[in-house]
Amino acid sequence: MLDRNNPKPLYAQLEDLLRTSIMNGEWQVNHAIPSENELSKTYGLSRMTVRAVITMLVKEGLLYRVQGKGTFVSEPKISTRSPAYMGVREQLEQMGYEIRTRLVKFEKIPANNNIASALGITPGDTVTYIERIRYTGDQPISLHRSYIPVSLCPSLEEADLEGEQLCVIVERQFGYKTASVSESLESVPANAEEAELLQIDRGYPLLMLEDVNKSADGSIFEYTKVLFRGDKVKLHFEYEA
Amino acid sequence: MLDRNNPKPLYAQLEDLLRTSIMNGEWQVNHAIPSENELSKTYGLSRMTVRAVITMLVKEGLLYRVQGKGTFVSEPKISTRSPAYMGVREQLEQMGYEIRTRLVKFEKIPANNNIASALGITPGDTVTYIERIRYTGDQPISLHRSYIPVSLCPSLEEADLEGEQLCVIVERQFGYKTASVSESLESVPANAEEAELLQIDRGYPLLMLEDVNKSADGSIFEYTKVLFRGDKVKLHFEYEA
DNA sequence: TGCTATAACTTATATATACAGGTACAGAAC
DNA sequence: GTTCTGTACCTGTATATATAAGTTATAGCA
Numbered sequence: 249m250l251d252r253n254n255p256k257p258l259y260a261q262l263e264d265l266l267r268t269s270i271m272n273g274e275w276q277v278n279h280a281i282p283s284e285n286e287l288s289k290t291y292g293l294s295r296m297t298v299r300a301v302i303t304m305l306v307k308e309g310l311l312y313r314v315q316g317k318g319t320f321v322s323e324p325k326i327s328t329r330s331p332a333y334m335g336v337r338e339q340l341e342q343m344g345y346e347i348r349t350r351l352v353k354f355e356k357i358p359a360n361n362n363i364a365s366a367l368g369i370t371p372g373d374t375v376t377y378i379e380r381i382r383y384t385g386d387q388p389i390s391l392h393r394s395y396i397p398v399s400l401c402p403s404l405e406e407a408d409l410e411g412e413q414l415c416v417i418v419e420r421q422f423g424y425k426t427a428s429v430s431e432s433l434e435s436v437p438a439n440a441e442e443a444e445l446l447q448i449d450r451g452y453p454l455l456m457l458e459d460v461n462k463s464a465d466g467s468i469f470e471y472t473k474v475l476f477r478g479d480k481v482k483l484h485f486e487y488e489a
Numbered sequence: 490m491l492d493r494n495n496p497k498p499l500y501a502q503l504e505d506l507l508r509t510s511i512m513n514g515e516w517q518v519n520h521a522i523p524s525e526n527e528l529s530k531t532y533g534l535s536r537m538t539v540r541a542v543i544t545m546l547v548k549e550g551l552l553y554r555v556q557g558k559g560t561f562v563s564e565p566k567i568s569t570r571s572p573a574y575m576g577v578r579e580q581l582e583q584m585g586y587e588i589r590t591r592l593v594k595f596e597k598i599p600a601n602n603n604i605a606s607a608l609g610i611t612p613g614d615t616v617t618y619i620e621r622i623r624y625t626g627d628q629p630i631s632l633h634r635s636y637i638p639v640s641l642c643p644s645l646e647e648a649d650l651e652g653e654q655l656c657v658i659v660e661r662q663f664g665y666k667t668a669s670v671s672e673s674l675e676s677v678p679a680n681a682e683e684a685e686l687l688q689i690d691r692g693y694p695l696l697m698l699e700d701v702n703k704s705a706d707g708s709i710f711e712y713t714k715v716l717f718r719g720d721k722v723k724l725h726f727e728y729e730a
Numbered sequence: 731t732g733c734t735a736t737a738a739c740t741t742a743t744a745t746a747t748a749c750a751g752g753t754a755c756a757g758a759a760c
Numbered sequence: 761g762t763t764c765t766g767t768a769c770c771t772g773t774a775t776a777t778a779t780a781a782g783t784t785a786t787a788g789c790a
Contacts, residue, residue: 316752435719557782
């Protein structure tokens with residue numbers, strides 16, 4: 249259940265519990281979940297804490313409240329993968345059937361004009377360049393090229409870049425959390441280097457996704473170009489008009 | 490200030506006050522707003538109530554918190570073109586610098602498996618097939634292939650398909666208005682026919698956008714495949730995390 | 731000068747409590 | 761039978777309080 253010695257705050261632990269209960273279908277759609285008082289008794293928390301957790305899940309759209317009646321499980325969203333809530337990159341990472349990452353390059357380089365303009369820095373400023381390839385099985389599906397300003401993340405560690413998401417590492421080490429994303433998509437032919445890395449022919453269609461991540465204070469802390477093999481990847485969007 | 494006799498709850502009143510303070514620029518971007526304790530003193534509310542209000546504004550992205558330092562005003566949001574509010578097609582049509590449309594085909598055909606499954610009808614059912622090419626100047630940029638079930642739009646007129654948007658015509662004639670959209674994007678090589686129509690080489694990268702439009706009552710009234718020339722088109726998204 | 735300890739602030743987490751307002755239902759009153 | 765009323769339970773609003781943890785400036789010591 250809940251572990252008060254766990255450094256993870258109780259509300260976050262409860263959030264996970266409720267979230268999995270919803271996801272696993274333990275609580276039926278449009279049926280009431282246990283009341284705030286019941287939950288607070290069950291888990292030994294105050295009602296306020298329970299309520300705070302439920303409020304978060306309500307904001308996310310997983311639950312809805314009806315005064316005097318209770319709290320209910322929402323209809324499953326059409327779009328869990330709505331781009332309004334998740335970057336295209338996260339979307340793809342969730343699709344993942346046993347996705348494996350290989351780190352190809354990790355180095356500090358001076359930013360060229362293109363990179364500098366994307367990151368809002370001066371050309372020549374040092375950035376950390378990270379190149380990775382994603383595989384499903386032994387087939388490469390995408391090539392990731394990330395640029396992170398050294399001025400914002402000076403001592404970025406190479407460790408775990410194959411096992412952890414870059415944004416997770418950046419948030420943990422430097423506190424930068426994505427508040428807004430600017431993405432662009434286009435179709436480009438593979439050049440020689442890309443073709444070799446992705447094991448396809450030169451000129452083959454790639455889906456290029458550019459991703460600029462901003463934190464709440466407006467700092468641009470990551471610029472990533474992802475090249476997807478056109479034959480392997482299809483992006484999907486769902487939204488209301 | 491706050492009116493305790495107002496039926497509007499105090500937290501909602503405070504929310505409005507803070508929101509206008511942010512919007513009017515009374516608090517500068519990336520500067521700290523008064524601390525939770527200050528606000529609670531100023532407005533005669535408990536810190537918890539103030540905190541609840543700030544939490545909402547943080548969730549909305551208007552403010553961000555830094556533990557130990559304070560609560561700050563976020564950079565103003567950029568996203569007008571959030572895909573949550575506008576389909577990719579509309580987005581591209583807005584980009585338009587003197588876009589011209591040429592109608593290539595307009596005919597009734599039986600739906601194949603692919604089309605039928607996208608439209609939720611039976612293979613063999615008749616659909617209206619519309620093929621158009623978009624140009625900027627005399628350069629083709631995209632090839633549009635639309636399928637509309639005859640069962641929903643029996644007497645669709647050919648008129649004005651070069652001058653008006655298809656969805657506008659469908660809404661006027663049959664009352665179907667897009668309530669939700671399902672879109673997918675991938676990168677594909679041009680086949681011989683597409684290459685000729687778009688005046689490019691065979692195998693050249695195209696950005697394929699598939700668009701399924703649903704009305705509020707759940708009717709799928711349009712399925713469109715758009716092929717964009719990879720060298721001419723770049724899609725852009727902006728959104729909050 | 732340079733370092734550390736500390737005080738004073740901030741947000742983060744968690745509890746206990748109170749009452750208001752809406753819903754549902756059983757049972758009394760009509 | 762129908763309507764009213766009370767009760768029990770739900771979420772909604774609001775307060776007071778306590779402790780933890782992160783940040784910053786400063787006073788004071790080496």
